[in-house]
Amino acid sequence: MTQRIVIDPITRIEGHLRLEVELDEARTITKAYSSGTMVRGIEIILQGRDPREAWAFAQRACGVCTTVHAIASIRAVEDALGIRIPKAANIIRNMIIAQQYVHDHVMHFYHLHALDFVDVVSALAADPKKTSDIQQSLSSWPMSSPAYFADVRKKVQAIVDSGQLSLFSNAYWGHPAYKLPPEVNLLAVAHYLEALDWQSHVTKIHTIFGGKNPHPNFVVGGVPLPIDMNGDQSLNAAKLSVIADSIAKINQFVDQVYIPDLLAIAPYYLDYAALGEGLGNFLTWGEFPGEDIADLSKYVVPRVLILNRDLKNVVVPDPRDFERMKEFIAHSWYTYQKGDQAGLAPWEGETVFNFTGPKPPFQQLDVAGKYSWLKAPRWNETPVEVGPLARVLAMYAVGHKPTVGLVNVVLDKLKAPASALFSTLGRTAARGIETKVFSDLLTGFFDELMEEIKGGRTETFNGEKWDPSTWPRRAQGFGFMEAPRGALGHWVVIEGGKIKNYQMVVPTTWNASPRDHKDQPGAYEASLVGTHLAVPDQPLEILRTIHSFDPCMACAIHMIDAEGRSAGEVGTGFNVVCPD
């Protein structure tokens, strides 16, 4: 007798991510199905456009990940047209990317993921004095007095009294799977609120380098901001000092708040060090290139493929290898001219919709057939996981010293074996580890930039191939960014000065993909198997693992419901289906 549980947040437009899991009699997940119920049509919009403006459309593909798509797009076009960017421009891009990681990861941790482990209501029972003692034992962060925590507790009380708890994401307060003492809960809630203030310091880097915020500018061939100490619309001494101050604030929060919190919370949830990994295969496209983006040996995050958790024998995947980089659609709502069993490389990609699913509202997907709007990207017909865990394992595998050191500190602190990395907790820890590594990189990049400026090497734009008359009749390119959520690839084909074909394979497509032509599950689907649910209609355990991936689905739809009607919640539309 299996139970089928469906988690499908009802949203105004088709849902985001729908998960169906099957439970055995002991309430343990035996099978999981992940369905992306939103389709992206960026490829259709970009055909026939000027490749130099593709980034401006690509960045709208996802509401929040604007920077990552812009960077992957300009890199794809530069790759196709053989454009080399100046060294200073590369350093500035690396700073923008590092900032993006830190901002995104900290906000994800406090505003989405921490609440899977932190019980906001329990914080009301905390003793402010004890909370203060814990904070002072963790770090030298200044906001740590008993009076301060008493004040935070009062704020939380006001939120609870006003019935606006929905702000805090989920509705499972009091669930038996919450294990933290009230004081640690209060600490985390205080930092949830502090992170909101912190983010206004963080975005200054993007505002300055991109010339405006929100939606900073990017340019094929470099960065749009000239360096001129005497200009007022350029990168000058005053702006450099704002950036230096911003980096200091970023680093302080990571060092004194985020990492200590992670290490304070994790020991209460060590059961998640043995749960939630799944595939054991990991892929990175690599990040933080040196001056020559074609020289893979200079990347901080290497471009690697890890199979079966084997960190000793990693290989370098070639994104231009059409035989291995393919997307499959056996269980996806698309058709290929070559049929459902075929796989297509992104440069040959086809985006032809073929919805065969049930009309909503429906109880269950037909998982034997097609059941998702996501294609199934595979490397050499093998499913892989992408994201922070993949990157930390990649840096660890090639002996990146700061990463190796931090991984060892974390494992030691948790008294956990190295195998604990391959888990939900490992994934969440990896996000923290890379945040620390990348925030430290920011300081290094800033120093590098100052060296370039001192040496008078201030070019930030290479316009040699700006004019389409200099382009070949046909060109194709690959652009990437290791987005916060994982390896992002953009593949572009340019013909006669216009975009002929454009395909994206985004991190969540790798991770949230449905089964493929060989019935192999994707990373989400594999990660949930074996997880036990304490209370099936409050599947907190599922959220913990799925949130550890930081899903990014159909993030770009929002309107205001004029009548203030709630559009449901995780757990609404939740039904336990007992098959006959």
Add this chain to the structure above:
Amino acid sequence: MSGPDRAIVLGLGNLLNRDEGLGVQCLEPLRNRLGSVAGIEILDGGVLGLDLLPLVECARALLILDAVDARKPPGTLIELTGADIPLFGRAKLSWHQVTFQEVLQLAAMRNRLPERLHLVGVQPADLSIGLELSPEVAAAMPALIEHAAAVLAGWGFYG
């Protein structure tokens, strides 16, 4: 009573989903309509979610332009002021589901809501993939621009 010295106009929505991009699409026509008026900042908020919180919190007067689902016929102009704008949140599966209401709710919780808050929008007809507004919504655009200008004039900003 003295009016605010600065106002922010924030256009929201996704340009890639036709009418969903309305709030962003009308910023340029609004700029042209107003000319240069001291104290008004016209910003493209896209669908940035929580990143917009610092912007919202620094505004004393905030005018939001957006597609609004009020279950009215497509192209209907919709207007909401301060207290009528719902601030509910909802449970999230993804960080990317942070809606603008939640941004407002967080600002309210932190006692940093703009003193003047106004939303002008249009009921959408078509949210499919594409860059063009539907005919119904495109036809409502001039009225939306005039309406936005009138709200700003009411706050003492004359274009």
